[in-house]
Amino acid sequence: MKKTLLVALLCLLVLMPVMAMGGSESKSSGAAVAEATPTLNADGTFHLPIVDKPTTFTIFLNFNNMPFDPNWRVWQELTKLTNISFSSVISQSNSNESEAFNLMLSSGNLADVIGYVSTSDLEKLGRDGGLIALNDLIDQYAPNIKKMMDEDPKFKQYATSTDGNIYFIPKNQQLKAAEYWWIRKDWLDKLGLEIPTTVDELYTVLTAFRNEDPNGNGIKDEIPVFDRAGWKMPDEYLYLWDTSLEFYVRDGVVEYEPMEENFKVGVKNMIKWYKEGLIDPEIFTRGPKGRDTLLAANLGGMTHDWVSASDYNGKLNSEIPDFEFVVMAPPADQNGVVKERTERFPGVGWGISSTCKDPVSVIKFFDFLFTEEGSALMNWGIEGESYYIDENGDKQFYDEILSGDQTVTGYLRSIGAIYRVGMNQDGGYEIASMNEYGKAASDLYESHPEWYLEDVPPYADGKLDMKYFPEDETRYQRIMSSITPYVEEKFQSWILGTSDFEADYDKFIQELKNRGIEEAIEINQRAFDYYIESGK
Numbered sequence: 001m002k003k004t005l006l007v008a009l010l011c012l013l014v015l016m017p018v019m020a021m022g023g024s025e026s027k028s029s030g031a032a033v034a035e036a037t038p039t040l041n042a043d044g045t046f047h048l049p050i051v052d053k054p055t056t057f058t059i060f061l062n063f064n065n066m067p068f069d070p071n072w073r074v075w076q077e078l079t080k081l082t083n084i085s086f087s088s089v090i091s092q093s094n095s096n097e098s099e100a101f102n103l104m105l106s107s108g109n110l111a112d113v114i115g116y117v118s119t120s121d122l123e124k125l126g127r128d129g130g131l132i133a134l135n136d137l138i139d140q141y142a143p144n145i146k147k148m149m150d151e152d153p154k155f156k157q158y159a160t161s162t163d164g165n166i167y168f169i170p171k172n173q174q175l176k177a178a179e180y181w182w183i184r185k186d187w188l189d190k191l192g193l194e195i196p197t198t199v200d201e202l203y204t205v206l207t208a209f210r211n212e213d214p215n216g217n218g219i220k221d222e223i224p225v226f227d228r229a230g231w232k233m234p235d236e237y238l239y240l241w242d243t244s245l246e247f248y249v250r251d252g253v254v255e256y257e258p259m260e261e262n263f264k265v266g267v268k269n270m271i272k273w274y275k276e277g278l279i280d281p282e283i284f285t286r287g288p289k290g291r292d293t294l295l296a297a298n299l300g301g302m303t304h305d306w307v308s309a310s311d312y313n314g315k316l317n318s319e320i321p322d323f324e325f326v327v328m329a330p331p332a333d334q335n336g337v338v339k340e341r342t343e344r345f346p347g348v349g350w351g352i353s354s355t356c357k358d359p360v361s362v363i364k365f366f367d368f369l370f371t372e373e374g375s376a377l378m379n380w381g382i383e384g385e386s387y388y389i390d391e392n393g394d395k396q397f398y399d400e401i402l403s404g405d406q407t408v409t410g411y412l413r414s415i416g417a418i419y420r421v422g423m424n425q426d427g428g429y430e431i432a433s434m435n436e437y438g439k440a441a442s443d444l445y446e447s448h449p450e451w452y453l454e455d456v457p458p459y460a461d462g463k464l465d466m467k468y469f470p471e472d473e474t475r476y477q478r479i480m481s482s483i484t485p486y487v488e489e490k491f492q493s494w495i496l497g498t499s500d501f502e503a504d505y506d507k508f509i510q511e512l513k514n515r516g517i518e519e520a521i522e523i524n525q526r527a528f529d530y531y532i533e534s535g536k
């Protein structure tokens, strides 16, 4: 293993001089032909084809164990338009992306275009000279990407490494809402209750769900709060009291929430809710099938989840005739503030390796996916095959696509759309694929931008996803690998009642300090300050 790493390092060292000369140097190599054609036509439209002669680049991409496949319908269409095609360096049978990635690095044979699941690994490859900095190429040849970076600071922040270079073009997300609060409207109606708007009203409603037999079977078997992602449950339900087990930013200051006042309020309430049977007794262990099981058995009352939670409407009505699972606004916390912490952020995309002979043509191809035409292909598939334009000029999926055996997203992925590349994931296609309950959820949350915080780094599944300076990163990981499991274990013991929260608390805080929490907060503050700076 050590030997292969050494070989990889040597290969990267050989590549370094190319890198040191910066992105613009690449123009002198195979780029002369590409430069002859402008990115845009005189009228401002995108110039197609990108290259005069059919050109193939190698590519490394394996999204969700779907290795890149040049035969996908969308990519054949892209090739027809641009004259550019890609050949996968990963075999179609590959099912281990990280193994394939490490193998490619140790072989020293980098594909021309590289996408990978981990932002920090891609940026490390960039810092080591394996990916070129795209900053100058974007300025010169990618007006559509440049426009998005100028208009959307989050897109730019996500793309920018801590050394100021852009090593990959991210996949942007147009919709803001990620998860929503969902509640059983049929149960509320049966008990004569309204949708709760505050955490106190929520407590009253959940207590009624627990005690007043809304499923009508004469047994006290209702499970008011459930979640299919038990591992992140602590954070999601602590949000009701504006706290979590994680770092959070308030007014530009990073704090570790277990050390703050709201945490005591949140944990005490969750202990009480759990003790009173308002929270699933198996919440920590129930697993991803929990949502299916508890809703189908007419036992579950409320959860926090993605739009797929709306799919049970219609599906369960033959068994549970009145079943209605509807969206509600985030309940106001103990201070009367309505906030939704989960939010979408740009995700990782693709970059250009330092061995690519014609980076100019590749960046133009990257740019094409951000044009209206390229974006429609990547989000909706092929006009006349998967979608049509209606009388109002809006795109609509054909009924066969909407009611097919696959989900719409499943179908789109099978033709190479919505792949993990630099693109703008269009909210329009997502909404067009939702049922009326999903659309209601999306409408409600998208129309309340004030529920979401500005200037928050990617905050996925309760964790801040920050970019650290290389010298901070190792140190931070070491500290948190000792703190995170400790905090999770303590939290579980308080909720389950195997240890006493109030008796433990001061000792708990001391232990966090012993394990280096104050240094971890400082590192996060540095990373946050850089994050804000990089969006300017």
Ligand code: CA
Residues within 6 Å of the ligand: 213, 214, 215, 216, 217, 218, 219, 220, 221, 222
């Ligand atoms: Ca019951």
